[in-house]
Amino acid sequence: SESKSCIFRLFRYRRCLRDLKELGYVKVFSDNLGEASGVTAAQVRKDFSLFGITGNKKGGYIIDALIDKLNYILGKDEVQKVILVGTGNLGSALLRYKGFDKEDIQVSAAFDADPAKQMKSGVLQVYPVKDILDYVKTNRIRVAILAVPSVVAQESAEMLIAAGIRGILNFAPVTLKVPEKVIVNNINLAIELENVIYHVSVREKN
Amino acid sequence: SESKSCIFRLFRYRRCLRDLKELGYVKVFSDNLGEASGVTAAQVRKDFSLFGITGNKKGGYIIDALIDKLNYILGKDEVQKVILVGTGNLGSALLRYKGFDKEDIQVSAAFDADPAKQMKSGVLQVYPVKDILDYVKTNRIRVAILAVPSVVAQESAEMLIAAGIRGILNFAPVTLKVPEKVIVNNINLAIELENVIYHVSVREKN
Numbered sequence: 265s266e267s268k269s270c271i272f273r274l275f276r277y278r279r280c281l282r283d284l285k286e287l288g289y290v291k292v293f294s295d296n297l298g299e300a301s302g303v304t305a306a307q308v309r310k311d312f313s314l315f316g317i318t319g320n321k322k323g324g325y326i327i328d329a330l331i332d333k334l335n336y337i338l339g340k341d342e343v344q345k346v347i348l349v350g351t352g353n354l355g356s357a358l359l360r361y362k363g364f365d366k367e368d369i370q371v372s373a374a375f376d377a378d379p380a381k382q383m384k385s386g387v388l389q390v391y392p393v394k395d396i397l398d399y400v401k402t403n404r405i406r407v408a409i410l411a412v413p414s415v416v417a418q419e420s421a422e423m424l425i426a427a428g429i430r431g432i433l434n435f436a437p438v439t440l441k442v443p444e445k446v447i448v449n450n451i452n453l454a455i456e457l458e459n460v461i462y463h464v465s466v467r468e469k470n
Numbered sequence: 471s472e473s474k475s476c477i478f479r480l481f482r483y484r485r486c487l488r489d490l491k492e493l494g495y496v497k498v499f500s501d502n503l504g505e506a507s508g509v510t511a512a513q514v515r516k517d518f519s520l521f522g523i524t525g526n527k528k529g530g531y532i533i534d535a536l537i538d539k540l541n542y543i544l545g546k547d548e549v550q551k552v553i554l555v556g557t558g559n560l561g562s563a564l565l566r567y568k569g570f571d572k573e574d575i576q577v578s579a580a581f582d583a584d585p586a587k588q589m590k591s592g593v594l595q596v597y598p599v600k601d602i603l604d605y606v607k608t609n610r611i612r613v614a615i616l617a618v619p620s621v622v623a624q625e626s627a628e629m630l631i632a633a634g635i636r637g638i639l640n641f642a643p644v645t646l647k648v649p650e651k652v653i654v655n656n657i658n659l660a661i662e663l664e665n666v667i668y669h670v671s672v673r674e675k676n
């Protein structure tokens with residue numbers, strides 16, 4: 265939809281503005297911001313006007329003010345907390361990933377069914393699954409990363425939704441059946457790799 | 471494009487057919503296959519006719535024959551070999567992932583710049599970066615998974631391309647500049663998570 269792709273661009277503008285700020289820039293024009301984020305200057309101005317963001321023609325936009333406005337619109341004005349369920353090979357790598365912090369996202373707690381995993385892992389204590397309900401309710405967590413084996417992914421998702429989770433980043437290569445009100449983003453790395461292999465082979469053949 | 475989404479569907483039909491075969495099915499009609507893969511029966515028949523796949527109206531399609539045809543069309547009739555560069559937190563999880571084997575994709579060799587990592591890791595020996603050139607040329611590898619830090623991702627990609635790699639599954643959150651002939655599929659897990667968080671928060675507000 266139109267609004268979804270606009271939001272997607274606002275996230276991209278925010279990342280580009282943060283990079284420009286890191287490089288020492290204080291102001292930016294819509295054509296530089298467009299170039300940095302891969303769209304036309306007109307698209308930038310159109311997106312900004314949809315959200316009431318104005319700059320002045322001669323001076324451009326002030327980067328700090330833009331970042332603040334975008335943070336407010338995108339809900340990035342506070343650290344966003346999520347939980348991680350499953351701290352095996354993939355889960356433990358995600359637990360150590362600094363890229364989430366950079367986007368002001370914090371994995372605030374981790375859970376695993378295996379007692380041997382319920383110990384301090386790097387930065388966080390890993391809790392038993394039975395603690396998920398209390399933790400999600402008390403801390404009003406809405407989003408979870410699911411890194412459990414396929415055979416338990418559906419039941420794990422149901423338990424999370426019952427606790428109050430409304431968004432899941434799912435790594436198990438299964439289709440989760442969830443109510444309309446829940447958002448699931450499936451990451452299937454085998455399919456992503458398969459696609460690259462296919463498009464390379466097609467190019468080779470032609 | 472039309473043909474890209476058709477190919478995407480063919481991969482999906484193949485996965486569904488493999489699941490149906492595992493459940494003991496021998497034949498399938500276009501409406502069951504459509505239902506299993508989330509499209510209409512007419513779409514299935516249209517996609518198949520584009521690739522010269524025919525079934526008989528009364529008896530449907532024979533699952534084994536369909537899988538063989540799709541394997542041939544999609545280049546899945548042999549194991550597809552890729553290499554992995556960077557065996558840190560994420561790379562080592564990917565090295566142990568059984569989901570690639572299930573899609574007949576094999577990570578046949580792994581490489582890392584850190585001498586401490588150049589030892590046997592689970593299933594494979596991890597080689598030094600200087601061995602990439604020989605290995606890619608000798609084994610005619612075309613696709614690589616890139617799981618190195620952002621600061622070395624561009625230079626690592628350039629070295630891979632010089633060796634003969636034409637497709638990269640990139641996990642570093644940077645935009646790789648590569649020649650037109652190279653396909654890059656970027657996976658940015660922080661952005662994927664950020665999107666889930668945003669869409670959940672929008673639903674809460676409304």
Ligand SMILES: NC(=O)c1ccc[n+]([C@@H]2O[C@H](COP(=O)([O-])OP(=O)(O)OC[C@H]3O[C@@H](n4cnc5c(N)ncnc54)[C@H](O)[C@@H]3O)[C@@H](O)[C@H]2O)c1
Binds near residue numbers: 351410
């Ligand atoms: N390893 C990878 O690189 C990779 C890549 C892509 C997708 N995946 C997918 O991600 C998921 C996790 O993969 P992995 O390689 O980390 O597997 P893993 O077996 O190493 O880890 C799974 C973890 O989940 C825990 N667990 C099992 N049942 C649970 C439950 N009911 N509640 C909470 N925790 C539970 C296990 O104790 C284990 O620690 C799988 O679905 C896999 O297909 C993994």
Ligand SMILES: NC(=O)c1ccc[n+]([C@@H]2O[C@H](COP(=O)([O-])OP(=O)(O)OC[C@H]3O[C@@H](n4cnc5c(N)ncnc54)[C@H](O)[C@@H]3O)[C@@H](O)[C@H]2O)c1
Binds near residue numbers: 556559618
């Ligand atoms: N850990 C995660 O869950 C995760 C999630 C998403 C994205 N990523 C991205 O994936 C990449 C890898 O992340 P990580 O957490 O595994 O980092 P890491 O630091 O644990 O691993 C990086 C590995 O790359 C090796 N390396 C460094 N320079 C190299 C070079 N020139 N050639 C080959 N190997 C080299 C290092 O020795 C190390 O083993 C990063 O770009 C990161 O942003 C990681």
